[in-house]
Amino acid sequence: MTHAIETRLTELGHTLPEAPAPAANYVPFVRCGDTLYVSGQISQRPDGLITGKLGESMSAEEGAEAAQYCALSLLAQAKAALGGDLSRLKRVVKLVGFVNSTPDFIDQPKVVNGASDLFGEVMGTAGAHARSAVSAASLPMGVAVEIEAIFEIE
Template sequence: MTNAIEARLAELGVTLPDAPAPAANYVPFVRTGNQLYVSGQISSGPDGLIVGKLGDSLTTEQGAAAAKTCALSLLAQVRAACGGDLTRLKRVVKLVGFVNSTADYVEQPKVVNGASDFMVELLGDAGRHARSAVSAASLPLGVAVEIEGIFEIE
């Protein structure tokens, strides 16, 4: 059976990273029933951490690109939780995005759209989700964005 999600990733030219290891005293995900809670994933690309503050050193577009990297790491954690089988992913339930931003920056939703738009592009209606997008005065390691997620799996 062809894995439609993996095929769609390939069609989009996207390769998921390896699931990042926890950086402190927590687990990367917890499953309870058919719900999978994935710990916050920080903005990190092939060249390392994406750091900076929205409204100061980063544009909204750069923030949205950073949020997309969080989405990729979230999906990598889902894949790890499902034993490498993304066909077990049924839908994205909720994303909570934290944006490292100045006090007067108000485009947090546009930043987190980088993750939300990618989930919908990849999964269609199963990627549509509830969401929060909030400002943070600072994030771990100075990263631009951190996003946590809740997923329905089988």
């Protein structure tokens, strides 16, 4: 049976990807009691990485779309961590977003809103969260955005 989160994603025209494999020496998630920590997920579409630097080769709107893809990967990792059962996902506690941007780019919050908005649209009040949105001089493989998450789970 499809869970409400996946149903809502479909209604919004999104497809949940397979959980991406780690790109280095780390695990994609750690469960600790009723908390799930998901490692940073980089911006990637099904056809490849979303690369670029905000304030140079990308607009804030393009960055927000990249952040939305990070959120989809975060949900995919949560699904994998919960044995395929997203009904055990109670709420988003915190997001930390890293934006590959020029020194004078100041719209990191608008970029990370792409992920925050998706969680709100998909999970309602359970998608509301604490958050940081920071600039990075560069990110792995030249991606535009990387976001990590902390979830409350059952």
